[in-house]
Amino acid sequence: MATALVPGSFDPVTNGHLDVIERVARFFDRVIVAVIRNPQKAASLFTLEEREAMLAEVTGHLGNVQIEFFAGLLVDFARIHGADTIVKGLRAVTDFDYELQMAQMNQSLSGIDTFFLATSPQYSFLSSSLVREVARYGGDVSSLVPPVVAARLDQRFKEGPPA
């Protein structure tokens, strides 16, 4: 059974992530969306459970997608879960250097290959960090994220981020 691993912070999941997950799900028997527990970036806006709940809701129509958490090395998680391939979306050339470096490191650590999927052009400018920034200052993110995520962002910035 060909299993793809789609890792990320998903803070929060965007329409760009969803587009990649939907397209990957057409090519693999099973897709594991792996949410990193402790992103190296600044503190998360959403807790792990919130990020997982949003992902589960927006991928609920895809029968071969499951959501998991991981900490530590991605390739260790891949081995434990029987994933043969890591899949990453590439938005622009600016993503490429770092993604290539990670893909080669992961390959040398484990033999697990990374496939890159070109992001659909309408999402090439989209990132979770920009979505957070636009939403923080009251901008309209309804075309950038699924409705459930837009509602959570709205709520989060009304109530203030978690301590």
Ligand code: PNS
């Ligand atoms: O959504 P992000 O923040 O760009 O995702 C980055 C992620 C989680 C894919 C990356 O940081 C990762 O794979 N972290 C796990 C730690 C690891 O395996 N590091 C070595 C990679 S070369």
